[in-house]
Amino acid sequence: MASAVLKVAVAGLSRCSRLTLVRAHSTTAPLHQGVPGSLWNLGRLNHIAIAVPDMEKATALYRDVLGATVSDKVPLPEHGVYTVFVELGNTKLELLHPLGEKSPIAGFLQKNKSGGMHHICIEVDDIKAAIVDLKAKNIRTLSAEPRIGAHGKPVMFLHPKDCDGVLVELEEA
Numbered sequence: 001m002a003s004a005v006l007k008v009a010v011a012g013l014s015r016c017s018r019l020t021l022v023r024a025h026s027t028t029a030p031l032h033q034g035v036p037g038s039l040w041n042l043g044r045l046n047h048i049a050i051a052v053p054d055m056e057k058a059t060a061l062y063r064d065v066l067g068a069t070v071s072d073k074v075p076l077p078e079h080g081v082y083t084v085f086v087e088l089g090n091t092k093l094e095l096l097h098p099l100g101e102k103s104p105i106a107g108f109l110q111k112n113k114s115g116g117m118h119h120i121c122i123e124v125d126d127i128k129a130a131i132v133d134l135k136a137k138n139i140r141t142l143s144a145e146p147r148i149g150a151h152g153k154p155v156m157f158l159h160p161k162d163c164d165g166v167l168v169e170l171e172e173a
Helices: 002-015 055-065 104-111 127-136
Strands: 042-051 074-076 081-087 092-098 116-124 154-158 168-172
Touching: 042 104, 055 081, 055 092, 092 104, 104 116, 127 154, 127 168
Parallel strands: 042 092, 116 168
Antiparallel strands: 042 116, 074 081, 081 092, 154 168
16 A cells, blocks of 8 residues: 555656755754764764864965864874864864874874875863763774863763774864
8 A cells, every 4th residue: 555655646746847846054052963872962063173283384275275263283292293273164174284293193194295185173062971882882982081172071082993994083062
């Protein structure tokens, strides 16, 4: 019965010369989604991080050429980076430049001389619950415990080999 109804519906659609498709667009409002029964929820995209070989040149591009609001350059020695945040309205870009010779960004820039996308940061409502849950699902983290990130909140990086080649940073909202 259901297949007969489906065939009639498809036949009716094929006769329509103009079919308007409605596409749902993403919103910038906080979206909390999680695995049913989970103790934590995935939130919004906080930022996209870009490793840059020349922080002043990159800052000038976004501020002077593109007209964005940019933060001051802030050193984060515990992460081995300098950061500048570029405000975009619906999210931010985080410009990263090496601070010290053991900086993870220095290694990235050795492989990618012109710089490029380094990681994405997604907010979670409970980072400790997220870490426990993800480790139980065999997602590796790059450190044993969360550290305080550029926004003064706990962060944890997930191994890119477990995230389809993308370095994912989780930040507690």
